[in-house]
Amino acid sequence: MTRSVSRALLVVALFAGATAVPALSAQQSVAASKALLADEHYVRPPADIAALVTAPRQRNSMLGQQSPDRRHFLAVHNEGLGVAAKFGKSHYYLGGLQVDYQADRVRSFTTRGLSAMEIVDATTGRSTAVEIPSGATASSPSWSPDGARLAYFANFDDASYLYVADAATGRARRLTSRRAQPVLSTSLDWAPDGSALYVALVPENRGPAPRAATVADGPLVRVNTGAKLKTRTYASLLNDPYEKSLLEYYGTAQLARVDMRGSVQSVGTPRMIQSVDVSPDGQYLRVAAVRQPFSYVLPVSAFGTTQELWTRDGRLVTTLATRDLPDTDDDISGRSDTDSSRRSFTWLPDGSLAFLQQDRAPKGARGASTADSTDASPSDSARGPRPKDRLYLWRAPFNVADPTALVESDNRIAGFVMGSDGRTVLLSESTNGMAHTYAVTIAQPTVKHTIYRARAAQVGFRGGFGGSARASGDDNSFYANPGTVVLLENGPTLTALMSSDGGSVYLEGTRFARDPLATAPRSFVDRVDVATGRKTRLFESDTALYESNPIPIDNEYTQFVITRETETTVPDQFLRDRSTGNLRQLTHNVDVTSAITRLPRRTITVTRADGKKLYVNVTFPATWREGQRLPAMFWFYPYEYTDQTAYDRTRRTLNKHRYPVANPRSMEIMATQGYAIVQPDMPIFGPTGRMNDNYITDLRNGLTAVIDELDRIGMIDRQRLGLGGHSYGAFSTVNAMVNLPFFKA
Numbered sequence: 001m002t003r004s005v006s007r008a009l010l011v012v013a014l015f016a017g018a019t020a021v022p023a024l025s026a027q028q029s030v031a032a033s034k035a036l037l038a039d040e041h042y043v044r045p046p047a048d049i050a051a052l053v054t055a056p057r058q059r060n061s062m063l064g065q066q067s068p069d070r071r072h073f074l075a076v077h078n079e080g081l082g083v084a085a086k087f088g089k090s091h092y093y094l095g096g097l098q099v100d101y102q103a104d105r106v107r108s109f110t111t112r113g114l115s116a117m118e119i120v121d122a123t124t125g126r127s128t129a130v131e132i133p134s135g136a137t138a139s140s141p142s143w144s145p146d147g148a149r150l151a152y153f154a155n156f157d158d159a160s161y162l163y164v165a166d167a168a169t170g171r172a173r174r175l176t177s178r179r180a181q182p183v184l185s186t187s188l189d190w191a192p193d194g195s196a197l198y199v200a201l202v203p204e205n206r207g208p209a210p211r212a213a214t215v216a217d218g219p220l221v222r223v224n225t226g227a228k229l230k231t232r233t234y235a236s237l238l239n240d241p242y243e244k245s246l247l248e249y250y251g252t253a254q255l256a257r258v259d260m261r262g263s264v265q266s267v268g269t270p271r272m273i274q275s276v277d278v279s280p281d282g283q284y285l286r287v288a289a290v291r292q293p294f295s296y297v298l299p300v301s302a303f304g305t306t307q308e309l310w311t312r313d314g315r316l317v318t319t320l321a322t323r324d325l326p327d328t329d330d331d332i333s334g335r336s337d338t339d340s341s342r343r344s345f346t347w348l349p350d351g352s353l354a355f356l357q358q359d360r361a362p363k364g365a366r367g368a369s370t371a372d373s374t375d376a377s378p379s380d381s382a383r384g385p386r387p388k389d390r391l392y393l394w395r396a397p398f399n400v401a402d403p404t405a406l407v408e409s410d411n412r413i414a415g416f417v418m419g420s421d422g423r424t425v426l427l428s429e430s431t432n433g434m435a436h437t438y439a440v441t442i443a444q445p446t447v448k449h450t451i452y453r454a455r456a457a458q459v460g461f462r463g464g465f466g467g468s469a470r471a472s473g474d475d476n477s478f479y480a481n482p483g484t485v486v487l488l489e490n491g492p493t494l495t496a497l498m499s500s501d502g503g504s505v506y507l508e509g510t511r512f513a514r515d516p517l518a519t520a521p522r523s524f525v526d527r528v529d530v531a532t533g534r535k536t537r538l539f540e541s542d543t544a545l546y547e548s549n550p551i552p553i554d555n556e557y558t559q560f561v562i563t564r565e566t567e568t569t570v571p572d573q574f575l576r577d578r579s580t581g582n583l584r585q586l587t588h589n590v591d592v593t594s595a596i597t598r599l600p601r602r603t604i605t606v607t608r609a610d611g612k613k614l615y616v617n618v619t620f621p622a623t624w625r626e627g628q629r630l631p632a633m634f635w636f637y638p639y640e641y642t643d644q645t646a647y648d649r650t651r652r653t654l655n656k657h658r659y660p661v662a663n664p665r666s667m668e669i670m671a672t673q674g675y676a677i678v679q680p681d682m683p684i685f686g687p688t689g690r691m692n693d694n695y696i697t698d699l700r701n702g703l704t705a706v707i708d709e710l711d712r713i714g715m716i717d718r719q720r721l722g723l724g725g726h727s728y729g730a731f732s733t734v735n736a737m738v739n740l741p742f743f744k745a
Helices: 002-020 026-039 047-053 107-111 241-251 475-479 644-653 667-673 691-712 728-739
Strands: 072-078 092-094 097-100 114-121 127-130 137-143 149-155 160-166 172-174 196-201 254-259 264-266 273-278 284-290 305-311 316-323 343-347 353-358 389-394 404-409 413-419 424-431 434-441 449-455 487-490 493-496 504-511 522-529 535-540 546-552 559-566 569-577 583-585 601-607 613-619 630-635 639-641 676-681 683-685 716-724
Touching: 047 667, 092 241, 097 107, 097 241, 107 137, 107 149, 114 149, 160 196, 196 273, 316 343, 343 413, 353 413, 389 413, 389 424, 404 424, 449 504, 475 644, 504 535, 504 546, 522 546, 601 691, 613 644, 613 691, 630 667, 630 691, 639 644, 639 691, 644 683, 667 676, 676 691, 683 691, 691 716, 691 728, 716 728
Parallel strands: 413 493, 630 676, 630 716, 639 683
Antiparallel strands: 072 114, 092 097, 114 127, 114 137, 137 149, 149 160, 160 172, 196 254, 254 264, 273 284, 284 305, 305 316, 343 353, 353 389, 389 404, 413 424, 424 434, 434 449, 487 493, 504 522, 522 535, 546 559, 559 569, 569 583, 601 613, 613 676
16 A cells, blocks of 8 residues: 555656646746645646546446357446545555455455446347446456346445346346455356356354464564575565465455355355356366465465365365465466476366376476476477377366376467367467467367468467567568457357357458558458368458457357447447448447547657667647647657567557557646657667666667657757656666756656
């Protein structure tokens, strides 16, 4: 809480100084600043700035969280910037986990709950408001398997409760008087027949919360083994045994099964449960929980976990996997090539469990950890083949010896998803930068059908890696990117959309032009025949506007919801009929910050003294005219690149039709006060892993070149320059103030 207050004060002080300098003499400015500091209260900005910061952006919404029938979507609205009293509510900050201890829930439920929800029928445009009880907000809405009901947490000031709404009418009711405890487990999980929900509740007969000792009964203990360990600097870590006890107390919840009549059945004993995944037949639960010991040097998100298989009434069937508490940040990686534990568990429609597991590498072999081999070298390919990675199928009753290998690969498999037909599995892996996504059937798992094989394409599925403008080093591959597999969300499970006959999957992506200023990006949808790999282009957007995120409402992509925008038109969503091209508007968003979005803008190319080029975006007041010099506010965040070519590649995704949305923290708001807002895309160049060797030099060269060029073309007054940034940009702001003579605030 203290950290949050300090950050707010710093921002106010910087703005006060920046806005006061042009209007006051130096002596007056100093006196005014001292008076502000002596007053020790927040300073309200001018009314026009306040109006832009607090503009009702929450009234706009985009459709999301598609229902199981795929016709219906949720449109949700939050409380805007939030309610000051809720942000000021006392809470614990425990290793990165913020807990509203008065209400037994994660703090984000208190500060960022939903104030309104509507169910929108995409085929008709009809909207139905979902009731949220008076005095409460909603969190974690979840569709029932048949789409007939919507469950959510209702967050009152002192507690959260489980509510269920009728999707047809929007009427909602409290399901049980038991208090929920969404601290670690914040989702709602339906039984597959829709008869009940699994939820974390406050344990019955829970004792009082731990209290801090008046006098410490021991020292703060930290252990140094003498080894060189690299760890990040975290905003929040556990500090002492008392905070450990608080984490355990508020993180320990009772998993319960609550049926639609409100009957509550405890499932297992209270645990620090993170997530629950119910099997399709409803007989088993996959439960993930935090396990001790806790750490003083890593956040809660890095703590050890265990995944267990339970019966529906909470009896342990088997332990699926465990993850120990790592020693350092380096051990946290989710894609460790040396990890030989079971991973990526997914239920199959018949109630079987699928997972990935890689063979343990022998000592000295490729893929062995350095802990197993003192002479291990990632570049040494002469030590034999990599360990095999396999997709396993495990059928009930889940005896230890039962898992059978379905697919085997010489590469580490990045991920897999089931097809919506229930018979096909899609897998993804990478070899030497070549992404390979392929399909197999459970009936013929040895026959691999390639969906795409391409460089610079995404490896894995949602949350995969690769395929971005910054990551790709090959222009030809980037412009021929095949897209990504279209996925459906079924609770915590992702499935690949397949045609009704099970013969095809779909790829969705964006095609970029080599000259983005001439031709805007084009969204596309391809149907891929699984057996032959043949692609058929079903949709490609026009270049007169930007269309994105096509969401199908049927298995053939005959109709889909798509977002449309231009540089002067607010993004809205429409239902598009693929055969006729007809559009039905589903959202009606408005520009609530037109005073910013309509401001004149320029992109300037700047050449540094060493010949390196960079790009600068400048936003001007509405009344600005060519040749008019303005006081300028610089706002920037550097990025690191190996060379000029790598930097220039980031321009490949330029979208001339992107609407210039202004968020509450946008520095462009200051353009309404007469400033030119200068946002340089600042590069730091150097060899991989050594970019910061050139940090000060590149920072100085870049900012100097930008100031000189904008001064030369008559856009800025170089005697009145302010500077700011966030995170790495804030670090760079301090360095620029120290190493350059140009900035006054």
